[in-house]
Amino acid sequence: MLRWLDAQRIVIATVDMIMNESNQLKKKKRASAAKSEVKQSKVLNIVDSLSHEHVLTEQLLNAMQEQVDNLNKKNDVDYPLLSHMLHYFNDYPDKYHHPREDLLFQRLLKRAPRYIGDIKELEAQHVDLHNDCEYLLVLIKNTKPENTAAIRKLTVHLQDYIDFYRMHMHIEESRVFLAIKKELLDGDWIWVDKMLELGADPLFGEEILASYQDVSEYIDNISLECDLQIEPAGYGWSFIFRSIKVLGSGLRETRRVVRLRSKIGWSGNKLSIKRAFGNSEVDQVSELPQKIFRRSIMHIKEGTADINAIVKSTNQRLVRPSEKLENWREIRRK
Ligand SMILES: [Fe+2]
Numbered sequence: 001m002l003r004w005l006d007a008q009r010i011v012i013a014t015v016d017m018i019m020n021e022s023n024q025l026k027k028k029k030r031a032s033a034a035k036s037e038v039k040q041s042k043v044l045n046i047v048d049s050l051s052h053e054h055v056l057t058e059q060l061l062n063a064m065q066e067q068v069d070n071l072n073k074k075n076d077v078d079y080p081l082l083s084h085m086l087h088y089f090n091d092y093p094d095k096y097h098h099p100r101e102d103l104l105f106q107r108l109l110k111r112a113p114r115y116i117g118d119i120k121e122l123e124a125q126h127v128d129l130h131n132d133c134e135y136l137l138v139l140i141k142n143t144k145p146e147n148t149a150a151i152r153k154l155t156v157h158l159q160d161y162i163d164f165y166r167m168h169m170h171i172e173e174s175r176v177f178l179a180i181k182k183e184l185l186d187g188d189w190i191w192v193d194k195m196l197e198l199g200a201d202p203l204f205g206e207e208i209l210a211s212y213q214d215v216s217e218y219i220d221n222i223s224l225e226c227d228l229q230i231e232p233a234g235y236g237w238s239f240i241f242r243s244i245k246v247l248g249s250g251l252r253e254t255r256r257v258v259r260l261r262s263k264i265g266w267s268g269n270k271l272s273i274k275r276a277f278g279n280s281e282v283d284q285v286s287e288l289p290q291k292i293f294r295r296s297i298m299h300i301k302e303g304t305a306d307i308n309a310i311v312k313s314t315n316q317r318l319v320r321p322s323e324k325l326e327n328w329r330e331i332r333r334k
């Protein structure tokens with residue numbers, strides 16, 4: 001009898017022990033799942049909010065591009081609006097967006113030192129973007145609309161700023177953000193979260209600052225026009241004719257840029273060329289054709305990939321905004 005009771009106790013104790021261990025294991029699994037959820041949500045919160053801000057910045061750059069196009073075409077330009085756009089870059093991205101990225105870059109450098117090239121480049125670009133913005137604000141303040149040479153200089157530098165900003169965001173999105181998502185550990189996310197300094201966005205945030213009201217309204221109008229750029233896809237002869245037309249306007253645009261740039265001379269172009277080629281030294285004019293050729297191929301590849309992605313995902317194709325806008329105005333008139 002005693003033996004039977006002992007055996008029963010041993011069985012119960014063993015079952016208890018197994019149950020305990022299994023519970024401990026479950027607890028550990030739950031804790032690690034919770035930790036990984038924390039990591040996931042931090043990744044989503046921090047990196048995705050930066051990516052979302054890139055989309056908003058792209059909208060602002062599109063709006064700025066419209067004004068630069070007006071400068072090029074000698075149409076009316078809203079100088080206070082341009083100045084407010086530039087002030088915003090100083091007010092929000094330079095103060096809150098770039099410092100957040102710099103924190104992530106620091107941690108990525110710790111975890112994956114092989115990204116040092118991209119990171120050092122991006123950090124230097126943050127400083128350049130800030131300095132360029134300050135320079136442009138002074139330039140725009142001192143530019144008289146009747147001074148053709150000054151307008152030309154302003155146009156080139158504004159265009160450089162827009163192109164440089166786009167290239168900067170492209171490097172972040174295509175190379176570094178992906179690496180950050182992959183390489184950073186839980187501790188890094190907690191550290192970054194602690195160090196973050198968040199500020200209210202005065203243009204795209206909940207409350208729009210009075211001085212950015214005009215920029216906000218302008219962007220809304222541009223977005224409306226952009227929405228109208230897409231129509232059902234179609235191939236065949238019309239597609240070929242349209243492509244030839246687009247190619248023709250592209251060549252005309254290139255000619256115009258070359259003419260404009262030749263007027264500001266080698267020294268005026270040197271800084272922007274250096275930057276466009278990732279700060280590699282370009283001291284000899286003879287090096288340019290090869291570098292320009294390589295860069296053009298890269299742009300064509302990126303542009304084609306983007307267009308293909310749009311066509312594939314929407315089964316739609318792009319049309320000239322002015323054409324579509326005319327149709328839209330006609331519909332509204334009826
Ligand atoms: Fe950045």
Ligand SMILES: [Fe+2]
Pocket residue numbers: 050054097101169172
């Ligand atoms: Fe960024």
